[in-house]
Amino acid sequence: MHAETPPPTPPALAALPPRAVPVAPPKNLHRMRTRAKSGFVQPRKLMAVSMPSPANSPIPANYKIALRDPNWYNAMLEEYNSLVQNKTWSLVSCPAGVNLVSGKWIFRHKLHPDGSLARYKARWALRGFTQQPGVDYGETFSPVVKSATIRVILSLAVSNN
Template identity: 50%
Template sequence: RTDTDKWLKAIQSEIESLRNNKTWDLVEIPNNVNIVSCKWVFAIKNNESGEPTRYKARLVARGFTQEYLQDYDETFAPVARMTTLRFILALANQ
């Protein structure tokens, strides 16, 4: 491929970003746990003319391999209730 060097640069950039943000720690693997694997996701960002401007590589966790009560026991999604949203909009309207 002619764009191999651009993809390798994108991968290097992602790994450097993960290291700089201290994304992970190396630890001993406890017994009876699932290891969450990861995979690379690649995307090309184009300009208005459709020409490639950026090659983006992301390393993503495959969280669907986790098992409830073995690998985690609670989840959280920051979702506002409709009453809270109405209250904030009413305050903003004053």
């Protein structure tokens, strides 16, 4: 058994690190040295998160409300144009007897680290839970490349000019 060591005395206030707060040392028997046993704690650094101010357009409940607000309308238009430009999908007429996979608009405020509004973000998301395997899609495949594979290929390319 080891002898109990008396708790350390708190350091002088001049010896504290910057922004440290003096505290009474805890009463425990282990010898691990902690900030609290040294007589101080560092305050937690919390992010400055603020709720969108009333001047910001509130997040709409549905697309009909969003279309009436110019901020959300522009965000929706930007998302739509991005989808069309990237040729994510093309608009076609719905053939008879097929399962229609619907979608939904999702709206979010994007904030700067200080909590101020950066932009309005509208995203079109498909409701994939309505899809039926073998009817709406055949096989799913998502190509994923490991970073180690890329490094090997690049080193081979460099060594072989």
